[in-house]
Amino acid sequence: MSMKSLRVLVLICSTRPNALGPAVGAWLTSTLTPSARALGVELAPVALGDLQLPFLDEEEHPARGVYQHEHTRQWSEAVAAADGFIVVTPEYNYGMPATLKNALDYLGGEWAWKPVGFVSYGNTSAGTRAVQHAKQTTSTLRLVSLGSTVALRIADAQQQGGFRPADHHARAAVDMLEELARVGHALAPLRAHDQATPGPLPGSYVKRLHLDDGPHVTVLQRCCWVDEAIANNTLELPALHETPAQVRQWLADWHATGLWHAGRLLGMVRTVRHGSALRIGRLAVTPDLRGRGLGRWLLRIAETRSQGCDHILLTTGADSSRNLAFYRKQGYAPLPATNNGEISLRKDLAS
Numbered sequence: 001m002s003m004k005s006l007r008v009l010v011l012i013c014s015t016r017p018n019a020l021g022p023a024v025g026a027w028l029t030s031t032l033t034p035s036a037r038a039l040g041v042e043l044a045p046v047a048l049g050d051l052q053l054p055f056l057d058e059e060e061h062p063a064r065g066v067y068q069h070e071h072t073r074q075w076s077e078a079v080a081a082a083d084g085f086i087v088v089t090p091e092y093n094y095g096m097p098a099t100l101k102n103a104l105d106y107l108g109g110e111w112a113w114k115p116v117g118f119v120s121y122g123n124t125s126a127g128t129r130a131v132q133h134a135k136q137t138t139s140t141l142r143l144v145s146l147g148s149t150v151a152l153r154i155a156d157a158q159q160q161g162g163f164r165p166a167d168h169h170a171r172a173a174v175d176m177l178e179e180l181a182r183v184g185h186a187l188a189p190l191r192a193h194d195q196a197t198p199g200p201l202p203g204s205y206v207k208r209l210h211l212d213d214g215p216h217v218t219v220l221q222r223c224c225w226v227d228e229a230i231a232n233n234t235l236e237l238p239a240l241h242e243t244p245a246q247v248r249q250w251l252a253d254w255h256a257t258g259l260w261h262a263g264r265l266l267g268m269v270r271t272v273r274h275g276s277a278l279r280i281g282r283l284a285v286t287p288d289l290r291g292r293g294l295g296r297w298l299l300r301i302a303e304t305r306s307q308g309c310d311h312i313l314l315t316t317g318a319d320s321s322r323n324l325a326f327y328r329k330q331g332y333a334p335l336p337a338t339n340n341g342e343i344s345l346r347k348d349l350a351s
């Protein structure tokens with residue numbers, strides 16, 4: 001739902017002087033630039049030769065992510081920040097070039113659940129054996145191979161001294177990018193899951209909500225605040241009306257935590273500090289999962305952000321009897337005054 005842009009590294013694998021690889025990479029990026037813009041894809045060309053990666057020289061297995069060398073840390077950061085890859089590879093002796101194998105072997109989890117497309121080139125095989133060879137390694141790393149490929153026979157693409165693949169290759173490249181964007185978005189929940197803390201339901205995970213999560217938050221709020229509207233006999237509740245853009249604004253100011261499952265936002269809570277008070281708000285659990293302790297669990301998560309505070313404040317509708325009973329049970333005491341149909345509750349923290 002949130003159409004976050006995708007960062008795609010275009011890996012140019014050959015490193016020989018006067019190699020054809022850079023020309024293939026330049027053709028590819030110029031061919032794909034208009035479609036990339038339309039699809040919200042940022043193409044970032046990376047020449048593997050520029051990474052200055054020696055043959056793998058890390059002591060620990062890459063799965064541990066413990067890197068001693070600066071070149072590995074930089075490569076790790078670049079791959080971790082990417083959402084997908086296009087590998088521009090020659091075929092050397094019926095296989096992938098050693099540069100590609102080495103660059104893949106350096107890292108572990110950074111590759112996982114990201115789409116990879118191949119643009120190969122060579123003689124009669126058009127580099128396809130290099131692609132088959134590379135897939136054996138990329139699938140082990142949980143990179144997800146695209147069905148679309150671009151396979152260029154060098155003799156066909158080299159015309160009048162320049163490198164000009166035929167129009168059908170350009171169309172194949174655009175098809176591949178479209179597939180990459182679809183798969184990249186579809187795999188986003190798996191990537192988020194791997195990077196997040198496990199939640200209380202099997203397969204669920206917790207992560208801080210970011211600006212791009214605005215549409216998910218908007219949907220959750222509108223579902224959850226219907227009961228609040230009925231209980232308090234009013235539609236004048238910001239959570240019912242806020243647009244994704246308005247949600248984005250408060251996501252920038254609050255620390256909000258989301259509970260997710262397979263890309264679906266199941267629940268959330270937000271906190272902000274005001275002096276010695278921690279303010280908690282927008283505690284919500286999707287209606288179909290109420291009664292499973294998820295609200296209590298999210299409230300505990302929010303309360304862990306109270307270090308250095310001497311009390312916690314939250315508000316709910318003055319007639320939200322279910323919420324009031326819930327918060328009382330969690331140690332919150334209602335304050336006497338109501339404001340605009342809302343009641344504040346306070347919990348003092350032991351110093």
Ligand SMILES: Cc1cc2nc3c(=O)[nH]c(=O)nc-3n(C[C@H](O)[C@H](O)[C@H](O)COP(=O)(O)O)c2cc1C
Pocket residue numbers: 014015016018019020021022090091092093094095121122123124125126127154
């Ligand atoms: C070490 C080496 C091995 C090669 N093996 C193959 C091969 O197995 N299949 C093929 O189609 N071309 C092969 N070639 C020819 C390459 O396709 C051609 O030289 C291409 O330009 C190599 O890409 P590069 O210029 O980006 O390094 C080989 C070239 C080199 C240098």
